[in-house]
Amino acid sequence: MAVQSSILSRTALALGATEPALRLLLSILIAYPLAFVHRYFLYGKKPMQQHIFFCVSGLLIGYFNYGNDILHALITVGSTYVILVICGGTLASVCLVFGFTMGYLLMGYYYTGTETYDIKWSMPQCVLTLRLIGLAYDLYDGQKPTEELSAEQKKMSLKSFPSFLEVAGHTFFPSSFLVGPQFPMQRYLNFVHGRHTVGGALPDSISHGLQRFGAGCFYLALFQLGTSFYPDNYLISESFDESTLVYKCFVLAVWGKVTLYKYISCWLISEGGCIITGITYSGNVPPDPNTEPKWDGCANVILSVFEGASRFGHFIASFNTNTNHWVAYYVYKRLKFLGNRFISQAVALLFLAIWHGFHSGYYVCFLLEFIVMVMEKDLEPKLINNRTVKKFLEDPKIVPFVWVILKLYTLVFMGYCLVPFALLSFAKWWQVYKSVYFIGHLFFGLWPLYGRFVKRFLSSIDVRD
Template identity: 50%
Template sequence: MAEGGWLYGLATLIGASEPALKLLISLLVGYPLLYIHRKFLHDKSPILQHFYFILGGVGIAIFNNGINVLHSMFCIFFAWLVLFLIGGTLLSVLVSFTFQMGYLLIAYYITGTDTYDIKWTMPHCVLTLRLIALAFDLYDGSSKTEDLSKDQQATALKIRPSLLEIAGHTYFPASFMVGPQFSMKRYLSFVHGTLYPVNTPSPVFAGLKRGFYGVLYLLIYQIGISIIPDSFLLSEPYMTMPFWKRFIMVGIWGKITLYKYVSCWLITEGACILSGLAYSGKDQDGNPLWKGCANVKLFLFELSTQFGMLIQGFNTNTNAWVAQYIYKRLKFLNNRYLSQIGALLFLALWHGFHSGYYACFFMEFIIMFMEKRLAMVLRKFPKLVSALESPPLSYILFVVMKFYTITFMGYCLGSFVLLKSSKWLEFYSSLYYIGHIFFGCWIVIEPLVKLILSVLFGKQQDSPKSQNSVGNPSQSRKLDSGNENKKAV
């Protein structure tokens, strides 16, 4: 739409760009589209449902990106063709992975600018993961069930999906633009009416509730970013602040920035819940759960006192995808850290070529390395852990660790948002590279920390892994397993 149209005017009024407003409309339109489906089509022919989802998703794609919808159509057709000709083989996985990622990277190269723009490559990166997973799932389906992991068993496909099924899965209106990811197996169970029992209570209220949270987070983000915009990080008022104030401001800005992603995920999750696609079984009281399309755990996200906890609560759906299709597939490397590096490199490349992505994920790696090593050290000193658990020290520690998580998350996000090396280097320079020094030196000072703790709390002990850890002791076991699933911002 030409500049000066009603969309442009409305976007200007609310302080957003026109593409951003189009994106918001596209996320919200999923609610009426899926309510109509639930009301009139959910128990009808799967073919009819596929066509409905395709029309809805293609309409959204055209509304946002016009003729560029052809890119998604071509990649969907190619994905089907590969499965039709050589599906279920390792070769099909390699061909699909190479083509889909290659297509995305070429698109990044051709359309890239010095800033992050909302354009057709944004939904295409979501599509890329979905179509790659499809080849993996059909390949897993050709293996014996007992040879598959629990995750693989849940997504493995025994029968090659049709072109219509692949298109319906890809263009599902609530998830085409920003996700969430969900397996073809879940989608097929949904359209065939076998995902949840017939007498399951309606999820409409639960979906609207989740969507309301998303709108609330979006309002907080919009207000916050109008006060502390991204450009503030390189502005003269910021640079002339005392160091401690710059550091705190970066933390506040980072928290606000994360709300942009949280709001989008909550809105799309709400639409998925409303449709019934998010069904995930029942709780102990027999009430239905609707967590199958969740991409953020709000309680854990807001109360995180370690990066490991934050990763468990943020972008969980994409984390699970990377864990299943990248991290765990690299087990042949026989080294957890190499697998983590491989997963993070994939995530950075999936985001694009900007150096800021790689700088951000490098920071994540060294932070997670430090936190995991520190947790291992603390477990050897039960007396110290017991003291950290006991009030009032536990309350003081919570505040300190919360400050640590918020401020250093903002520090990490600086490069992710600023993208260009000249910008994020200036940003880190303004903070004297405090994060790089603080986390990067851990491998050198760890022996000294062990020595000091040994002097203060006695000889090191081998304690069970369930022993509590710093910041939020009860999360220790969760962190040990959760650290394997790397974050995708």
């Protein structure tokens, strides 16, 4: 292990990365040969063989990254299964699993956290936490009468209790154990039982998986290139602080996009491995066995929407989509009884912040997201339904200018909102915000004060026939 660590350390240093980051990248790549092994030797075989393969290979990947700390994942899975066996598919089991897994995760953050972004056993633990909470919810939904379930719940609920091997195989699935993507137990069971193909044939998914792999490598190269110019610590440098506000906004725009590329590259490469196995099957278009199948069932980013974003809503709809869907399904929609969507949204974002850890930067970032979305949802209908504004914005001579303004708006303020998420500690993100005069906080935070005048002005110029 010492020799291996020495080789990896030297390689990481030569690449300008850390050893944990290199191990993580290698682990994501190892999932590809494992996907091909399963595809050609285990696909369509007995489910138990597949569960064992996924469980063992996932745990070995975990051990390669975190050594004996992989025991934390095993303890969490084992304890969760005991809770589910004792309590069954009840609300009590949901509460206990939720409390135990989140508590264990937060304990991990407390004992291993530093002032920087850590690649430690708590990283796969946060993926595992959502997966196990989702399992408890799906079992709970499965005990309800069918007529009480929504269409989505009917699709994801579990009527029968899974075995420990099924839970372990789902949890440690090698292509998604470390960084996601998330997918429910029902998708995993459909996959291992061969329900994603016609006649037991191998899924025609290799080319789709390799395309996502290529896209992931491309974004990884962009990230490496971008960080060579604007690394995170540049934002707290004297050079940045002494620059003009216009230049600082330019840096935030470029830096923010590059920072997102780090996550996108990991998700795309991980998704490619999942696609090759065939677990990402999401039907045929149209629903006919003779038409082209879709393999986007585990997509975590919608590149066309992400790159074409002209408002924050586009980023939210296209970035980290699996986690966002998980929070919407298991948290936001479960709070419907509160009768207030803004409270439900605030609680969902608070959950996301807690799930990420204790650093103040997470809470500030998600608070800013909430404030931005409140403003956009308040202003956008007034613009869309205003005939005068709509006619002006659709003028061919104006369209290019509008596009540039919207791109600058999204890029600059997305970078602005990401500052605390990336820098984490109060001293760092406060220094950056102070350097740019808290422009984002003023622009979005004061909307309740100046927004009424903007809406009044828009109403005054709305000319109706």
